[in-house]
Amino acid sequence: VPEPAHRSLRKFRDPVATACTACGSACAVRAFRDGGLPVQIVPNPDAGDLGGVCPRAFAALEAFRDPARVTRPLRRTGPRGSGTFEPVTWDEALDTVAEALARGPERAYFDLGRPDPLAGSVLERLGVRHRIDAAASLRWGAREAQRAVYGAPLAAPDLSRVRTLLLVGAQPWDEAEGIGRVGKGLAELRARGGRILCLSPYERATGSVADEWIPIRPGSETLVVLGILRVLLTQGGFDAEAFGRWVGLAPEKVLEALVPYSVDLVEAASGLSALSLVRLAREFRAGAPSLAWVDAAGNPEAEALEAAAAVLNATQGDPEAAGLRLAHPLRWLPGFEATEPRTRAIKDLLAGNEGAGLYLAYRSNPVYEAPRSRSVRRAFTEEDRIGLVVAFDTHLTETARVADLVLPAPTDFELWNLVGGYDAEGKAWVLLQQPVPRTPPEPRWLQRPDAPLEALFDGPPNAPVGEARQLGDVLLAVGRRVDEGFAESFPYPDTGAYVRYLCDTLPPLAADGGYAALAGTGVWRARRAGYPWARENGFPTASGVLEVAGRLAHRMPTDLKRLEGEDFALVVTRPPELDPAFPVSARGREIRHENPLWLHPEAARALGLSEGDWARVRTEVGEARVRVRLAQGIHPRAAVLSWGFGHDEAPGAGWWREHGPGVSVAQVAPFRTDRHGAQAWKALRVSVSRA
Template sequence: SPTNEGGLCARAYAELERLYAPDRVLRPLRRVGPRGSGRWEPISWAAAIDRTAAALDGRTVLHLSMDRFLAGDLQDRIGWDRVLLDRRQPGRPGPESDADLYGAPVADPDLRRAETVYLIGAPILDGRFQVPLVRGLVEARARGARAVLFADAVGATGSVCEWVPVPPGAAAWVALGMARILWDEGEVDAEFLRERTPEFPDALAAALRPYDAGAVAERTGIGPERLRRMALTFAGRRPSVAVAVPGTPEAAAAALLNHLVGNVNRPGGIQTARGPYFTAPVRVESTPAAWWEAFLGGAEALDLYLAAEANPAYDGPRPEAVARALADPERVRLVVALDTHLTETARLADLVLPLATAYESWDLVEGALPDGRPYLALQQPATRPDSEPDKLKDPASEHLSLFEPWPRPLGEARGIPDVLLALARRRPGPELPATVRGVLDGLLRKSWGPGSLQALARRGVWVAEEPKAPNPLAPARLAERPALPDPPAEGFHARVEAPAVLPRTYAGTRRGREIAPQAEAWLPAGAGVPDGAEVLVRSGAGEARFPARVVQGLHPRAAVLPDGYGHVGPADETAWWREAGPGASARRVVPADGQPHPVEIEPAEG
């Protein structure tokens, strides 16, 4: 995409390994033994789609790793009761889009033009953020911008930022303490606040009352004078922007800072989504964690659960409980997994459908550049061409050159948009094109943009000549968030560092190991554990053993657990499990929500 400026992200490199993995699922499979028995037989795509479509009249859930082309456009046609997204794309709506904080879904902030960047518990270089954000931070620092990380661990982000260590769970207190100082001293953009929320001042004053400098110092260890200097720097060295993980208490605190200095939809600040959307965003009502907790708590049984590159039996909120629910035909009558490998969730499925990788699929990526200009990027298959002239049998291919080689997925793999389109064509409604390429071409001819699939295919990327105005902003409900709880005063608190750039199936790839190279628990020097020793990490949810790595850049009460390890593999020890299986799953101890959770850490015995 143009936001990567011609570079490849980590996923693009790791995808090559997944593309040619020797143990990929390359044809549809039907379970012939009990769920989880590992006994399968081949089935045709037509039969698999027919069986899946027959369950659509019941209670259904589509679980996606991320928003996909056609998922939103076909959501009503297919009739999903609920759609779950593991990862929200910047600028798209959803429960974690922070739309309530800014009045519209939030896109990537314009870090390149910022003079001051405060990262509120947001380790941008440590895997939870997108390439454009990382690039923007690095370029801002190279230009001389000041960047400060307020977090319990220095990580890779601290190598390019000033690190202000804070106790686990205390970063939001620092941000709200700075906001209180700016409000009390009048260092705010009063005109911007009046325009955005006329009734804002009274509510804001009440919301900030608990966060005086003394209270913040008691909870964070940052003295009042230092806190004031940092607050005035943020207000005086503009454009300034505060960044946090969406959907967290830190995000609400960062939003207050950004509003106080008036840096929303201005150069160097927070940017909200530009409109209109070319494709319909998928409608999401809750996070996967919240939905699974409700389902495990006794919600109504499902007729169909379709996991499209999602693996909740490994990375769900309570993986063992999720696995038990998926294994129970009374709770979920039909489980379908669309994936490249036999993941934990796929092994519990009734049908396993072979997923095409990004190098084999047609897809459409849309977004906006920092200056507001929208773009469309066409993802085209790049695998080996097939010898059969399928284009002659496909009516949607008339716009393409007759003799152009046509790449095809390996085996019988199909992309997520292909499967959604096949299901939608079996539902009542107007006739739909037979292929994703046909849908793409129809959309491009009817809407703004390059005009046709052929035109976009020649360019690869289309960028509008003029920026779009931001979507209208609703009032920001900044003062409606509940007051922050006190940060924990004692004991260890661990969080899982979960790289969002790669699905869990990449954990064993060479590129995946470069991103998360250690299957070790990072512990502070004062933990009393020798470097390299094995430790037992225990919480109310469960326990796991990890090799310990003692590091200097950690708060004395903080611990960081690795993600992507500890898979439960099949008995035959296929190649992928030999790579991704070793180690322990941190998600059996604490959820991978980026937040600290209380744990006990002790040397392991035996």
């Protein structure tokens, strides 16, 4: 593991352009090196609005030098789950993985927490059916709902076009992908006089910087949007003809479906007053261009919520002109398409429907993150249930501690990839993610007898440090072991060679200088727009318009009905600075020291609880003892806990030795899945009492 970086002006030497994919999005960054190793990062100035850094980017930089990193392949020596390991060679580890895969690729699970350019095509070639995207699993229900309504998932909106932003359940300043760029867009919206209206059960940073935060009852988000939509359609004042072109239905037909959602019903169920509902509808119409941004992730009513927001935005006449964007992929770039959400896969394993021959978790931690995590841990220790468990990660996570093999993974600044999308003008862009470290350091590289002559000018190659390998490298090696014709289809020695090949052969990139040009600036931009605008091409649905018929209906989750007394809706927050990929890093442990239970003062008073008291949080699968904190910015029927605490191992000194690692939400969360098999985190009921 590299020594700690120098805290001096040496932090701004030897720059290299790369991309950070730590949060599920992609931001262009410029990294600086000292002795060939990264010591500082800043937004890439050559990338314009694609550049950005956030707390997770700095966490990745700290994780690179963390002394607790896994640095070599390990094999368990005791019973599974004992956490005892011995070093092995990469060849031994690869042979073991290849043997397990060859016994039945249809029973292999690959759980990916970071993107890899080779994963999609190689896993499909090898016949792996269970392909999981850890980040996408959290938003699986929302993305499937968006596909049903729009024909494709939504991208982050173009906030430069928005004058009035209505947030219902969405808190982009706290949890949006690409939080650095989104936060900048929200700040610029405020600076030019725009308005942000936030409706949610918990205020957080988004509500505190919005022009207005209005608390609503947990689980009522869909009902609130339907109520605003009914008021707006009843009042009129919008382009009915344009509305019909986008929705495929006349306003009168939509109103028929909204008859049950009167302002009185919305007020009784959500706590939002009838006057506020009418006022919000008027502000949305008068403050054009307006955009409704909802967060349907973890919501069992995801389709209804997305459909209601889509129709509300259609009242603007042209929702794309108001900032709406679909996440159209650049189809000429390699991608990874997950086949199922993690919760569905884990539930099948727990139920014994189909045992797994191999479960490989790459930069993901299912034993910690899955609901009923204690039961999941037990299942992963049963060898007759899962034949081989492989944790391919930077640290000894909970999954690594029950694994048969632990493989050293690169951190986010040691990866090869190409990521792309469309900018606000509809022009395609591509970012090159390349390893920042030079390995070995330049003086040692020049002393090697096999160093090529060009090394005198170019220096050593960029690559992960030590024995860390990228997932693509491992898949190439495993593929050659199990498939005789594999090398002919995938002739690349490693992932870096594949990415360089793509840069030099994909026509858009090759025409502008290929890898040599992209490695210097880190970003490529198209000269002409190529985004398939819905106003010109229609939505990518079967009808070409928004598919909302039959979806404008509200059903309050059963567990969230009649909340009173000790019963609350559990609101799970995911702080952006707590990256689950670094649970045992020193920096990750020191960002936040505790995970309290946040309650409204009135709700706490009714339970006899005060600031700092200990409370017991119970569900049908477990309970936890937590410290109480009080805040006015919470709905009285909401109880708030944060994600990212309660890990197995805490540092053995200081605050953690006395107070422990905090509470893991997953330990007390039962399985609550939506129609797509994704976990419905926004439909959990808990009981709170004095401990």
